[in-house]
Amino acid sequence: MTVRTRFAPSPTGYLHIGGVRTALFNWLYARRHGGQFILRIDDTDASRNRAEAVKPILDGFAWLGLDWDEGPTKDGSGDSFGPHAPYFQGQRNDTYIDAAMKLMAAGHAYPDYTTQPEQDARRKAAEMAKRPYVHRGSNRDVPPDENLKQYREKPAPILLKVPAGQAIEFTDLVRDKVVVQSDTIRDPALLRAPGSDGVCRALYSFATVVDEAAFEITHVIRAEEHLSNTPTQILIFQALGVKVPAFAHIPLVQYKNEKMSKRKLPPLSAEEIGKLKACGWTEEEIKSRDDLNIATVAYYRELGYLPAAVINYLVRLGWSLDAESEFIPIETVKQNFSLERVTKAAGNFDSQKLYWLQGEYMKLLPAAEKVERSIPYLKRARLIENELDEKTRSRLLKIVEAAGDRIKLFSDVLTFAAPILKADFEYDPKAVEKRLKAPGAAEVLRGFSEAIQNLDPFDAATTDKALHEFVAAKGLKSADVVHPVRVATTGTQVGFGLFETLEILGKDTVIKRINHSLTLI
RNA sequence: GCCCCUAUCGUCUAGCGGUCCAGGACGUAGCCCUCUCAAGGCUAAAACACGGGUUCGAUUCCCGUUAGGGGUACCA
Numbered sequence: 001m002t003v004r005t006r007f008a009p010s011p012t013g014y015l016h017i018g019g020v021r022t023a024l025f026n027w028l029y030a031r032r033h034g035g036q037f038i039l040r041i042d043d044t045d046a047s048r049n050r051a052e053a054v055k056p057i058l059d060g061f062a063w064l065g066l067d068w069d070e071g072p073t074k075d076g077s078g079d080s081f082g083p084h085a086p087y088f089q090g091q092r093n094d095t096y097i098d099a100a101m102k103l104m105a106a107g108h109a110y111p112d113y114t115t116q117p118e119q120d121a122r123r124k125a126a127e128m129a130k131r132p133y134v135h136r137g138s139n140r141d142v143p144p145d146e147n148l149k150q151y152r153e154k155p156a157p158i159l160l161k162v163p164a165g166q167a168i169e170f171t172d173l174v175r176d177k178v179v180v181q182s183d184t185i186r187d188p189a190l191l192r193a194p195g196s197d198g199v200c201r202a203l204y205s206f207a208t209v210v211d212e213a214a215f216e217i218t219h220v221i222r223a224e225e226h227l228s229n230t231p232t233q234i235l236i237f238q239a240l241g242v243k244v245p246a247f248a249h250i251p252l253v254q255y256k257n258e259k260m261s262k263r264k265l266p267p268l269s270a271e272e273i274g275k276l277k278a279c280g281w282t283e284e285e286i287k288s289r290d291d292l293n294i295a296t297v298a299y300y301r302e303l304g305y306l307p308a309a310v311i312n313y314l315v316r317l318g319w320s321l322d323a324e325s326e327f328i329p330i331e332t333v334k335q336n337f338s339l340e341r342v343t344k345a346a347g348n349f350d351s352q353k354l355y356w357l358q359g360e361y362m363k364l365l366p367a368a369e370k371v372e373r374s375i376p377y378l379k380r381a382r383l384i385e386n387e388l389d390e391k392t393r394s395r396l397l398k399i400v401e402a403a404g405d406r407i408k409l410f411s412d413v414l415t416f417a418a419p420i421l422k423a424d425f426e427y428d429p430k431a432v433e434k435r436l437k438a439p440g441a442a443e444v445l446r447g448f449s450e451a452i453q454n455l456d457p458f459d460a461a462t463t464d465k466a467l468h469e470f471v472a473a474k475g476l477k478s479a480d481v482v483h484p485v486r487v488a489t490t491g492t493q494v495g496f497g498l499f500e501t502l503e504i505l506g507k508d509t510v511i512k513r514i515n516h517s518l519t520l521i
Numbered sequence: 522g523c524c525c526c527u528a529u530c531g532u533c534u535a536g537c538g539g540u541c542c543a544g545g546a547c548g549u550a551g552c553c554c555u556c557u558c559a560a561g562g563c564u565a566a567a568a569c570a571c572g573g574g575u576u577c578g579a580u581u582c583c584c585g586u587u588a589g590g591g592g593u594a595c596c597a
C-alpha cells in the first residue's frame with residue numbers, strides 16, 4: 001500500500017513556520033517512501049475570503065519547494081486537482097452530512113438538545129467536585145429511528161456516542177503506546193446546529209476523519225496539540241467502519257517555551273523592524289503586512305533567506321540524521337527521513353541557528369547567482385531601476401565577489417552596495433567623529449589623495465601598493481590611512497577590503513569623495 | 522480543576538544498561554589571522570530536574586515528586 005500523507009492548513013492568509021515543519025515531515029515521509037503528499041484546506045469554520053487567504057500559503061509552499069500531489073491548484077483559485085477533489089473542506093460539507101446521518105441511523109450518533117446554561121452548570125459542578133466534566137447529550141440513549149425523526153423536526157448539533165468503559169489504545173509512531181479511557185472523553189460534536197444559512201456544518205474533528213478515509217490517508221503526521229483529539233477520532237473511524245490510519249504526533253515548535261502561535265507572539269521588535277527597513281520597507285508597509293512576523297515564512301523570505309536554509313533548519317528542529325550532521329542537503333534528508341528519529345520533546349525556535357545555516361547555504365552560491373537573486377531586494381530599496389544595465393550588473397558582481405561570505409542574506413547585498421552605488425550615500429556620524437575628525441586625519445586624506453592622483457591602472461593591487469608606499473614615506477601604520485579613507489569614501493567604518501572598494505569606485509569618485517569628506521571635518 | 526504528553530549544556534540535539542568524569546552544533550568568552558567587519562583556525566566555560574526502586578552496574582528500564590507544555594468549544 002502506498003504511503004499517503006497530508007497537511008491541512010486552515011486559510012489564515014499566512015504560512016506559519018510551525019505549520020511548515022509539520023508539512024515538511026509529512027512531505028518527507030511521503031517522498032522517502034515513494035508515496036503521495038496531499039494538501040487539504042481546512043476551512044470548515046466558514047467566514048473569510050478563502051481564495052485570498054489560501055494563496056499566500058500555496059505561494060509559501062512553492063517557494064520552499066514542497067510540492068503536493070493532490071490538493072488545491074497552485075493559482076489559489078479555489079479549484080482542486082487529484083482523484084478525490086475537491087480538497088477544500090468547505091466544498092465537502094454534503095459528504096460530512098451524509099456520514100453523520102449514517103452514524104445516526106446506525107446508533108453511533110444522536111442530536112443533542114442540552115441547553116448551554118445546562119451544560120455550563122454541569123461543568124461547574126464537576127469542577128467543584130474535582131471530577132472531569134464529560135459531556136453526554138440529551139438523546140444519547142434514544143433509539144436511532146426516534147433520533148432521526150426528532151432531528152428532522154428540529155435539527156441540533158449531532159454528537160458521537162462514545163462507548164462506555166472502554167480503553168482506547170493506539171501506537172503513535174513517535175510516542176509509542178498511548179491509552180485513554182473512553183469515560184474521560186466527552187461525546188464530541190460532529191455537526192453544528194444549522195447556521196444562519198440553514199446549513200449544518202461539520203466540525204474539524206469529524207471532517208478530518210471523513211476526509212482521511214476518503215483520501216485514503218495512511219499516515220496522519222501532525223503536531224502534538226492534536227494528540228488529545230486522537231482517541232476521539234479513532235472512535236469516529238471505528239463508528240464509520242473504516243480503517244484507522246497510523247498516527248505520528250510530532251513535538252510542538254515553541255518560542256520561548258510556549259507554542260509558537262501568532263497570538264502569543266510579541267509585535268516586531270525595533271531590531272526586526274530595522275531589518276525590514278534595511279530591505280527598503282517603509283514603516284507603513286511593515287505595519288500593513290500582518291503576515292510579516294518571526295513566525296511566518298513570508299518574514300524570512302522578505303529578509304532574503306534561502307528556502308533551503310529554512311528547510312534544513314526546520315528539519316533539524318525535532319529530527320536528527322545522526323550525532324553530528326547539522327548541514328544536511330535535502331536529498332540526504334529525503335533518503336533518510338524516519339519518524340523513529342523524531343524527538344518527543346518540544347523544541348524552541350532559534351533564529352540564530354537558522355541564521356547560521358543561512359550563511360552556510362549562502363556560501364555555496366556563485367556570486368553571479370547572488371546578484372541575480374538579490375535584484376528584487378535592490379529594486380525595493382530603489383538602488384537600481386527597473387532594468388538592470390550591464391554596467392551596474394558587473395559592478396554588483398564585483399561588489400558581491402568582494403563581499404564574499406559577508407553576504408548572509410540577499411538583503412545584505414544592499415548594505416554593501418548602497419555606499420558604492422548611491423551618489424548621496426550617508427556618512428555615519430560616529431564614523432566621522434572617530435575616523436575623520438581624528439587628529440591628523442585630514443592631512444592623511446589629502447596626502448593619500450595626492451598619492452593616488454596619477455595611478456594607472458587604478459586597481460586593488462596598485463592602490464594597495466600606493467598606500468603602503470605612502471605609509472612608509474610618512475612613517476605611519478597602514479591602519480592610520482585605511483580607516484579614514486574607508487570612512488571618507490563609503491561613510492562607514494565597516495565593509496569589505498578597502499582596495500577592492502577603491503577599485504570598484506574608480507579613481508575619480510574616490511578623489512571626489514575624499515575631497516567632499518574634508519568639508520565635514 | 523480534569524485528561525494527555527514531555528524532561529541531557531542558555532538553545533537544537535547524540536545517547537536506545539557498562540564504550541559517558543556524557544559527543545556534535547548554534548550562541549557566548551579568549552587567542553590566532555587581519556585595514557574594519559565577516560569568514561577561517563585553535564581553546565574555554567556550559568547539561569543527564571529530584572527521590573525511590575530494578576540490576577553486579579543506571580543518562581539509559583519502572584514508580585513517584587517536581588517542572589514545563591498541550592488539550593479541555595456548535596475553533597482548527
